[in-house]
Amino acid sequence: MYYVHSQYPDVILSKRVTELDIERRALWAGLFCSLSGLIVGFIVFAGTRPALFGSLSVGAVSAVTGAVSAGTSSAYAFRTMLRAREPWLKRIPKWRQVVVALGLVLVHVASTVMILLVVFHLFQQAFYGLHLDVLAGSLAVAAATGIAAYLSLEATARINAETLSVVLGIFMAAGVLISMLLAEDQGWWKSMFSSLGTTQAGMGSFWTFNLTLVISGLVLAAFAEFLTRDLVRLSQTYRCRPSLERYKLARMVRPRPRIVRWCLLLVAVAIIGIGMVPYNLSIEGHSAFVQLASISMIILLLGTVVLLPGYPAVFHLLSYTAVGAIWVAFLLWTEWSYYNLTGFELSVVAILFSWISVFIRTTSAMTQDRLAPRTTHSPSEVAKKTKSS
Template sequence: MYYVHSQYPDVTLSRRVTELDIERRALWAGLICSLFGLVVGLIIFAGERPPLFGDLSVGIVSAVCGAVSAGASSAYAFRTMLRARETWLKRIPAWRQMVTALGLVLVHVASTIMIMLVVFHLLQQAFYGLHLDVLAGALAVSVSTGISAYLSLEATARINAESLSVVLGIFMCAGVLISMLLAEDQNWWRSMFSSLGTTQAGMGSFWTFNLTLVISGLVLAAFTEFLTRDLVRLAQTYRCRPALERYKIARMVRPRPKLVRWCLLLVSMGIIGIGLVPFDVAMEVHSAFVQMVSVAMIFLLLGTIVLLPGYPVVFHLLSYAAIGAIWGAFQLWNQWSYYNLTGFELSVVAIMFSWISVFIRTTSAMTQDRSEPRTTHSPSELEKAKKKPAAKGD
C-alpha cells in the first residue's frame, strides 16, 4: 500500500495547462496537419484521378496521413499537456509512462485508420464510380488529416479513467466487428471466437482481430494507471463504517488499490498474449493466456468486498451476480448445448465489460463526491449567513 501511495501523493490537477490552451494547441495541430495532408495529396495524386476508396485512393491516403497526424498529436498532448494536468503521471516509473503513452497513441492511430477506411468505403458506395481531380482529392485528404489531429490532441489532453474506458469499449467493439466483416470464412462462428484471429479466416480478419486485442491490452494497461490513481484517492479518505468498528476483522479490511491494479494488469497482459499468439499457432500458450484473464477477473469479482470496501452494497451484489451469470452461461453451453463455444465466449466478454463499465462509473462517482466540499447547512441558512453583517472586531 505504501508503494502505491508514494507514487500518487498529489491528487490535485495542475492549472498550468488551461482548457483554452488545449483548444488553441488543438487548432494549431489541426491547421499544421491539414497543410501536411494537402501537400501529400498534391504529390501523390499528381496526374491522377483518384477514387474515394481502393488502391491509391483518397481513403487510403487519408487513412495513412490521418494515422500519422493522430499519433503525433496524441504523443505531443501526452508529453506536454496530460502530464502537466495529471502530475501523478510524472511520478510513476518511466516504463509505465511509456506503456501508458503507447496505449493512448496506438488507440488513436488505429481508430483513425478504421474510421477513415469505413467512411470512405461507404462514400464510394454512395457515389459509385466517382473520381476526384488532383485538387479535390488533396483537399479531402487535408480535411481528414486536420480533423484527425485536432480530435486526437483534444481527446488525449483531457483523458481520464471514465473517458478512456469508453474509448476502449468502442475500439474493441469496432475492431471485432470489422474483423467479422472481413472474415473470408463465413462459418467462423461455428468453431470459436478466437478463430477470427487465424489465417484461415483471411488475412484481413487475422490482422484486424489480433491488432485490436494487442492495442486493447495496451489501452487497458493505460486505463489501469488512471483507475489506480482514483482508487488511491478513495483509499486515502476511507473510513470504516461506525456500525462495523466494533468488529476487529472489519477494521482490518482496507482498500487494496495495488491488488486491483495487478489483477487488471494480468487481464491486459493476457489480452495482449491472446492477440500475439493465435490458437492455431500455439494452442496451449493461447489457452494459458485465456486462463490468465479468466483467473484474474474471477479473483477480482470474488474479492471486491475485501479489495474495495466502502463501495455500495449493490455494487458488490452486482459483482457476485456477474459470477452467477458467467456460471449460467457456462451451463448453457456445456450442459444444455443452448449455443456453441462462440456464444459462450461472447456472453462472457459482454458480462465482463459490463461489470468493468459499472466499476469505472461507480469509482468516478465516488471520487467526485469525496473531492467536493460538503456542508451541513441548508442553502437558506447559507444565504442568511452571507447577508448577516460581520460582528465588530471580526
C-alpha cells in the same frame, strides 16, 4: 501501500495547461497537419484522378496521413499537456509511462485508420464510380488529416479513467465487428471466437482481430494506471462504518488499489498474449492466456468486498451476480448445449464489460463525491449538537 500513495499523491489538476491552451494547440495541430496532408495529396495524386476508396485512393492516403497526424498529436499531447494536468504520471516509473503513452497513441492511430477507411468506403458505395481531380482529392486528404490531429490531441489531453474506458469499449467492439465483416470464412462462428484471428479467416480478419486485441491490452494497461489513481484517492478518505469499528477484522479491511491494478494488468497481458498467439499457432499458449484473463477477472469479481470496501452494497451484489451469470453461461454451453463456444465467449465478454462499465461509473461517482463533507453522526445527533452550540 505507502509506495502506491507516493506515486499517486492527492493533488489538484495543474493550472499550467488550461482548457483554452488545449483548444488553441489542437487548432494549431489541425492546421499544420491539414497543410501537410494537402502537400502529400498533391504529390501522390499528381497526374491522376483518384477514387474515394481502393489502392492509392483518397481514403487510403487519408488513412496513412491521418494515422501519422493522430499518433504525433497524441504523443505531443501526452508529453506536454496530459502529464502537466496529471502530475502523478511523472511519478510512476518510466516504463509504465511508456506503456500508457503507447496505449493512448496506438488506440488513436488504429481508430483513425478504421474510421477513415470505413467512411471513405461508404462514400465510394454511395457515389459509385466517382473519381476526384488532384485538387479535390488533396483537399479531402487535408480535411481528414487535420480533423484526425485535432480530435486526437483533444482526446489525449483530457483523458481520464471514465473516458478511457469508453474509448476501450468502443475500439474493441469496432475492431471485432470489422474483423467479422472481413472474415472470408463465413462460418467462423461455428467453431470459436478466436478463429477470427487465424489466417483461415482471411488476412484482413487476421490482422484486424489480433491488432485490436494487442492495442486493447495496452489501452487496458493505461486504463489501470488512471483507475489506480482514483482508487488511491478513495483509499485516502476511506472510513470504516461506525457500527463496524468495534470489530478488529473490519478495521483491518481497507481498499487495496495495488491488487486491483495487478488483476487488471494481468488481464491486459493476457489480452495481448491472445492477440499475439493465435490458437492455430499454439493451442496451449493461447489457452493459457485465456485462462490467465479468466482467473484474474474472477479474483477481482469475488474479492470486491475485501479489495473495495466502502463501495455500495448493490455494487458487490452485482459483482457476485456477474460471477453467477458467467457460471450459467458456462452451463448453457457445456450441459444444455444451448449455444456453441462462440456464444459462450460472447456472453462472457458482454458480462465482463458490463461489470467494468459499472465499476468505472461507480468509482467516478465516488471520486467526485470525495470532497463533500461527511460525518459519522446521524442527522438527529448533528441537530442536537447544533442547538447546544
